[in-house]
Amino acid sequence: MPAGTLGRGQSVRIGAGGLCRVDELLGTGGQGEVYRVTMGKESFALKWYYPESATLQQHHALELLIRKGPPDDRFLWPMALCTVPGHAGYGYLMRLREHRFKCIVDLMKRRIDPSFRALATAGFELADSYLKLHAAGLCYRDISFGNVFFDPSSGEVLICDNDNVSVDDGTLKGVQGTIGFMAPEIMSDAAAPSTQTDLWSLAVLLFYMFMISHPLEGRLESSIGCLDYGAKVGLYGREAVFTFDPDNESNRPDPDFHQNAITFWPLYPRLLRDRFVQAFTKGIDKPYARVRESEWKSAMIRLRDMIVYGPTGAENFYDSENSGPAIDWATGDTIQLPPRLHIGKTVIMLNSDTKLFPHHLDPSRLYDFSRPIAEVTQHPTNPGLWGLRNLSGDDWTVTVAGNTKTVEPTRSVSLAPGTQIAFGASTGEIQI
Numbered sequence: 001m002p003a004g005t006l007g008r009g010q011s012v013r014i015g016a017g018g019l020c021r022v023d024e025l026l027g028t029g030g031q032g033e034v035y036r037v038t039m040g041k042e043s044f045a046l047k048w049y050y051p052e053s054a055t056l057q058q059h060h061a062l063e064l065l066i067r068k069g070p071p072d073d074r075f076l077w078p079m080a081l082c083t084v085p086g087h088a089g090y091g092y093l094m095r096l097r098e099h100r101f102k103c104i105v106d107l108m109k110r111r112i113d114p115s116f117r118a119l120a121t122a123g124f125e126l127a128d129s130y131l132k133l134h135a136a137g138l139c140y141r142d143i144s145f146g147n148v149f150f151d152p153s154s155g156e157v158l159i160c161d162n163d164n165v166s167v168d169d170g171t172l173k174g175v176q177g178t179i180g181f182m183a184p185e186i187m188s189d190a191a192a193p194s195t196q197t198d199l200w201s202l203a204v205l206l207f208y209m210f211m212i213s214h215p216l217e218g219r220l221e222s223s224i225g226c227l228d229y230g231a232k233v234g235l236y237g238r239e240a241v242f243t244f245d246p247d248n249e250s251n252r253p254d255p256d257f258h259q260n261a262i263t264f265w266p267l268y269p270r271l272l273r274d275r276f277v278q279a280f281t282k283g284i285d286k287p288y289a290r291v292r293e294s295e296w297k298s299a300m301i302r303l304r305d306m307i308v309y310g311p312t313g314a315e316n317f318y319d320s321e322n323s324g325p326a327i328d329w330a331t332g333d334t335i336q337l338p339p340r341l342h343i344g345k346t347v348i349m350l351n352s353d354t355k356l357f358p359h360h361l362d363p364s365r366l367y368d369f370s371r372p373i374a375e376v377t378q379h380p381t382n383p384g385l386w387g388l389r390n391l392s393g394d395d396w397t398v399t400v401a402g403n404t405k406t407v408e409p410t411r412s413v414s415l416a417p418g419t420q421i422a423f424g425a426s427t428g429e430i431q432i
Contacts, residue, residue: 006035006048006084014093015080020044029146031163036096046082047163048091062092062163071132074125076160092163101149101158104205108145108212114152116315117304121155123206124300128367129159130202131293134195139168141193143201144178145208168195177201179232180214184284187237196287203279203291210268213261215280218243218251222258242280244273267329269306269319275299297367301359305348310335318349339415341388343428350376350388350415350430362425374423377412387412388421388430397422 006012010022020039027034032049049058062078070077078092106112114122126148133140140147141164149158176186176193183200185191207215216236224231241251243261253261265273275291283290306317310328316335318326326335341348341356348360356374358365373392379385389412390396396407399420407413413421417432 005033006046010084012037012046012082012084012091014039014082020046020082020093022046029161032091037093043096044079045076045094045096046091047094048082049089051089054089058163059090061166064167065162065165066092068136068138070162071136071138072129074129074157074159075133075162076158077162094162097149097158097160100151100153101156102152104145104148104150104209107152107209110212112152114150114155116317117307118150118152118155119209120300120303120307122150122157123209123303124297124367125150125155125157126159126202126205127293127296127300129157130198131297133165134168134198134293137167138165139193139195140165140198140201142177142181143198143205144181145205146178148205166193180236181205182236183287184237184240185287187233191287194287196290199287199290199292200279200283202293202296203276203283206296207276207280210272211261211264213243213253213258213264215242215244215276216240216251218258218261219254220251222254222256240280240284242277242284244277245281246277247281267317269303269317270321271319272299272303301367302346305346305360307351308335308337308349309351318347320347337432339386339417339430339432341421341428341430343426350386352376352378352386356388361423361428364425376415385414387414392423394424396424 006022008022008024011019012022013019018039020037023036023038025033026036026045031053032047035046035048037044037046062081065078066080076094076097078094080093082091082093102112107114130140142161147159147161149160150156176182181201181204183197186193186197191197204215220241221235224235241248243251243253244265245251255262275295278289279291306319308316308318308326310316310330311333312330314328314330316326316328318337326337328335339350341350343360346360348354348356354376355372357372358368358370361373375389375391377387377389379387390407390409393409396413398405398407398413400416401418413419415430417430419430421428
């Protein structure tokens with residue numbers, strides 16, 4: 001057997017117990033190769049390390065990760081160490097990635113065209129996953145294109161290459177990250193990977209997903225004659241400037257090279273743009289001023305609730321801080337806004353396909369998407385009349401023009417302005 005390469009049909013021992021069989025090579029990377037393997041009737045993925053990567057330190061790191069277990073199911077986490085009898089080296093077993101999950105590179109190259117809702121959902125799931133990872137005292141170290149996959153139809157996320165995850169103890173060595181995603185202090189050799197540098201990398205990844213562009217690549221980048229390592233250290237490290245820094249216009253997107261950023265930046269509501277401004281201005285040299293995972297989660301959920309549809313069905317965003325009319329980015333036409341539900345400071349656009357979930361109506365069930373408990377529905381005999389159907393198991397108390405009535409489960413309340421709905425844990429008002 002060639003060093004570091006497994007043959008088709010090769011038997012691989014899983015831990016100290018059973019065996020799996022190599023079916024095919026799926027891909028190669030800097031540290032090793034990934035194979036599809038079969039154990040019984042189930043298929044898994046096996047990462048087999050090249051000899052230079054199969055170190056004792058990596059072996060100990062895998063043992064720790066296997067012992068701790070994944071922060072949640074979105075991580076394709078190491079399940080068991082694997083060896084080949086009679087040969088040196090090792091690898092590890094993990095769940096196999098389903099074909100519906102696509103790489104972020106597919107988004108960058110426009111091979112997939114996810115909806116804004118799917119992107120916001122993916123952003124939420126990424127922030128939630130890394131929050132759980134960090135809460136467990138772990139640091140990912142290399143958040144980048146190659147390690148994240150998502151379903152472009154739903155926004156569901158999978159996080160791969162978790163064998164480089166380490167305990168965040170301030171002494172991390174080895175993998176530093178991917179150039180372009182590494183925090184400025186790492187690029188400048190002033191710090192090692194940590195939770196704080198993960199937050200920078202997460203912000204870069206999210207900016208890429210929404211703007212199809214890098215947050216630090218503007219005129220300063222396009223003016224560089226030779227983008228060698230020294231130039232990259234300046235661009236992404238010591239001399240980093242956000243392309244949309246409100247106080248520094250020196251690195252604005254170059255129309256000849258960064259048209260994506262110019263096109264997409266104004267499409268999003270201020271709440272999202274403000275998060276990126278914070279991440280890439282204060283967060284450049286103040287790691288503790290970076291946007292936290294919980295802040296990204298909140299922004300992504302609010303972004304989902306702000307989606308409205310233009311005349312041709314294109315997704316747009318309602319921005320409560322924009323005093324002018326809502327304009328469809330695809331056609332330039334004015335958008336006829338749907339009714340909206342105000343619950344405290346939360347605003348939910350009541351589109352024809354809007355669903356409300358427990359987290360909308362009950363503050364104690366934060367980010368609970370377990371099942372919809374209300375949905376916008378069309379009147380069965382009057383297509384111009386729309387209502388909000390009660391999908392919960394509890395009665396609602398509805399007040400319209402001073403009159404109160406009960407709306408039982410499966411019944412609907414008309415989307416009339418001024419209507420107040422007591423959902424139980426909260427009360428909302430429909431506005432136009």
